Amino acid sequence: MELFIDSANVEVIKKLVDVCPLKGVTTNPSIISRQNNRSFFSVLEEIQKVIGSQRVLMVQVIASTYEGMIKDAQRIVKELGKEVFIKVPATLTGIKVIKTLTSEYYNVTATAIYSTFQGIVSLNAGAQYAAVYYNRIENLGFSAEEVITSISKISDKKSKIIGASFKNINQVNKAYLSGAESCTLPPEILEQGLCSLNVEDAVEGFKKDWNKVYGDKTISSL
Numbered sequence: 178m179e180l181f182i183d184s185a186n187v188e189v190i191k192k193l194v195d196v197c198p199l200k201g202v203t204t205n206p207s208i209i210s211r212q213n214n215r216s217f218f219s220v221l222e223e224i225q226k227v228i229g230s231q232r233v234l235m236v237q238v239i240a241s242t243y244e245g246m247i248k249d250a251q252r253i254v255k256e257l258g259k260e261v262f263i264k265v266p267a268t269l270t271g272i273k274v275i276k277t278l279t280s281e282y283y284n285v286t287a288t289a290i291y292s293t294f295q296g297i298v299s300l301n302a303g304a305q306y307a308a309v310y311y312n313r314i315e316n317l318g319f320s321a322e323e324v325i326t327s328i329s330k331i332s333d334k335k336s337k338i339i340g341a342s343f344k345n346i347n348q349v350n351k352a353y354l355s356g357a358e359s360c361t362l363p364p365e366i367l368e369q370g371l372c373s374l375n376v377e378d379a380v381e382g383f384k385k386d387w388n389k390v391y392g393d394k395t396i397s398s399l
């Protein structure tokens with residue numbers, strides 16, 4: 178099971194990388210645009226420094242033509258290194274790009290997957306990850322669980338499904354249970370998942386019981 182953070186906020190990533198067993202960081206053009214007009218590559222280089230070379234960084238192309246997407250991918254790799262995963266939307270043109278990039282040994286994530294068919298074709302084209310847009314699928318009135326389950330059934334397991342586009346932790350749980358090997362979470366959803374009021378109440382209860390007997394002492398000071 179892998180866990181990614183869907184963010185380009187370096188401070189937030191810095192905080193979470195120390196806390197969680199993160200596989201890496203995913204970004205998209207919207208996420209990067211939220212970083213106060215900072216230079217595209219300097220934000221990504223900073224993220225790389227924070228997460229280290231053992232973790233994965235995913236960066237999406239922006240061009241919409243075949244040639245444009247290939248050039249975007251080449252530039253991303255030139256600036257950030259060949260271990261970066263290039264995110265390519267699973268459109269008709271995108272699938273052709275995925276085929277070319279994977280045949281040239283680029284790491285590729287097919288993204289913007291709303292249907293089982295898109296997922297299957299992306300994996301067949303050689304993508305190592307297929308990013309299924311959970312909440313956006315649900316907003317259209319379809320079952321994201323069904324999309325993930327179907328891709329997972331057909332997949333030869335050489336590639337991974339990465340659940341994306343989450344708006345609550347229940348969606349994340351369902352994505353993993355449906356067969357996603359990986360999920361990418363906005364930081365606020367990750368924090369929501371670990372900081373519920375019930376958990377805080379439980380921890381507070383333990384502390385109160387302890388304090389009644391042992392006062393302010395901690396275990397290490399006994």
Ligand code: E4P
Nearest residue numbers: 183203205308313341342343
């Ligand atoms: C990640 O790969 C996706 O780009 C992202 O999760 C999309 O999320 P959104 O639907 O909240 O924009």
